[in-house]
Amino acid sequence: MKDVAAAAGVSLKTVSRVVNGEANVNETLRTAVLESIAELGFRPNAGARGLRQGRSGTVGLLLEDVADPFYSILSRAVEEVAREHGTMVFAGSSAEDPARERELALAFCERRVDGLIVVPAGASHSYLLPEMRAGIPVVFVDRPPGDIEADMVLTDNTGGTRRGVDHLLAHGHRRIGFIGDAPEIYTAGERLRGYREALESAGIDFSDELVTQAPPNPESTAAALDRLLAGPSPATALLCGNSRTTVSVLRELARREASLALVGFDDLELGDLLQPGLTVVAQDPAAMGAAAARLLFQRITGGPPGDAAGDASGPTQTITIGTRLIARGSGEIPPP
């Protein structure tokens, strides 16, 4: 910038004014400065600007895994909203490791991100309190934070599984199994709750042997299927609590050449091409990402105090995103 000023024969400050499009700069000088800028290939240093102004034009996005379709779609939605605010996105994968989550979050904070969107991996997030007090807004997505209060964007997990079970009930099933993720996982618990509620509303007793809560690996899923299909009155339908479980179940069913009514939670890319098509309770990761980003930027921009939606320090908000049942065949198989 010093060079540009010298080349254009003006002061540093005038170059700064031109770069920032401030009013009250003589048109001749402005042109001269712009020419020098082009000639020298000058590009303002966002870091230095951030240092002076206190804003980096940067947000951090902390996911379980950038490569997971659910999160990558969410990520893209965040990016789009950030773009509207002239902000770039740091993305990082926690790999479900609380230590790594923390390490990444603090690394983002060292980069002085203007805000943080976090899919919690660990159970404790009090390590973020100092940062939040220092003025970095944080929005949690998909799962609530462990031990602090903050804005959240969640899926209507309970309503989703309720809808899935209702769908199976409507097709005549009474023995409906559920295979969900480990009970420590927030979403797993919520989804199980929806399953129970739906059965209860239908006046059907909850039976333990129809429910499995385990990590979604092939082995435990196969074992869960064994349990479901064994015994005198086996399950005729199954609700899968997450997409990895759904995939494992599909593989296992294909291997056994077995079939039963199936509804998955969370959509799969090629669900319509399977035989039969996969019926799912679809989440809307793009809506979640967009909602989280909007919430975050409201906090960053900081509306007038008192305006609940805009006040940077207002009470925390929770946004719940609904689910959509997509019937493609597998969920409409009647009981034998």
Place this chain on the structure above:
Amino acid sequence: MKDVAAAAGVSLKTVSRVVNGEANVNETLRTAVLESIAELGFRPNAGARGLRQGRSGTVGLLLEDVADPFYSILSRAVEEVAREHGTMVFAGSSAEDPARERELALAFCERRVDGLIVVPAGASHSYLLPEMRAGIPVVFVDRPPGDIEADMVLTDNTGGTRRGVDHLLAHGHRRIGFIGDAPEIYTAGERLRGYREALESAGIDFSDELVTQAPPNPESTAAALDRLLAGPSPATALLCGNSRTTVSVLRELARREASLALVGFDDLELGDLLQPGLTVVAQDPAAMGAAAARLLFQRITGGPPGDAAGDASGPTQTITIGTRLIARGSGEIPPP
């Protein structure tokens, strides 16, 4: 940092020394400083450090679409390598729009990224020349840059389609169709070349009516299928030039209840669950991302001059990543 220094009763510089783990600091003082840091919740400002040191600990990753599985896997691989170097990744989606690509790339440069990994959308990249001359290394992935010379990481596209065609030939096919992306796209051209070469090696005449080059939307794919399956000697096998085309073809075949031998280029998540399983020429996006990132960090770190692999200003390198044929059924259907 000033506050920490005051609290610990030392100078700014001593705090800096402790933060950076420099030698020659009295153990007592070091402890005192660390205590003050913890107490005040001090976190060093990476922007200011970058300003002084000339390194931001940041790289930019410019993709077509963060949400696309191919790129999101690539992205994760880049993140892992960056992590080893204590570097965070800015990710951005160009949406195949050259203007947006440029805008994002320059925004990254304003943030003073230490390097740039780019999947080119546009045909011209000379706009990056000033930045590269200013010392920002750039590595291109998946496609070569338009009009500049730089490091690249590419898939062996030609070898991949050759392998796919060979596979179909080995299963007895002689009328093998090819539906690829528009000819402007680099990878589409390379893949078509592999198709031609494989046919040539087998002594089979290339026939125009078996080849379509068009954007991978459902309509043009359906039209292409029409052409392939019409006429006196229709195609008995088909090689799809990219995964979106593959999906369109699968949908269209399902709709028509038709079937033919099919090999896709680029793997699909649930390819093994389809009936029949989808045979593909799989790319390795993780390997591409890792290779690109390693190349980039070699340039950033800047090995000894003369060391081709490490010299920051050495000659450009091109790394080619091989493909893998995964037979799952659809490519092993014999001709009627």
Place this chain on the structure above:
DNA sequence: CCGTTGCCTGACAACGTTGTCAATCGGGTT
């Protein structure tokens, strides 16, 4: 003619950090 106003410009400090250099101190060397 003079004070006022509005426009335009530049000098300077400050943002938070680190590299450079000088200063101090205890101890060993000649």
Place this chain on the structure above:
DNA sequence: AACCCGATTGACAACGTTGTCAGGCAACGG
């Protein structure tokens, strides 16, 4: 006793930008 050495510490400038403030100038009203 004079000297040198290494270890330890701090003062200060610099990185590239912008906010603050003051100064200069022309037009304007009185």
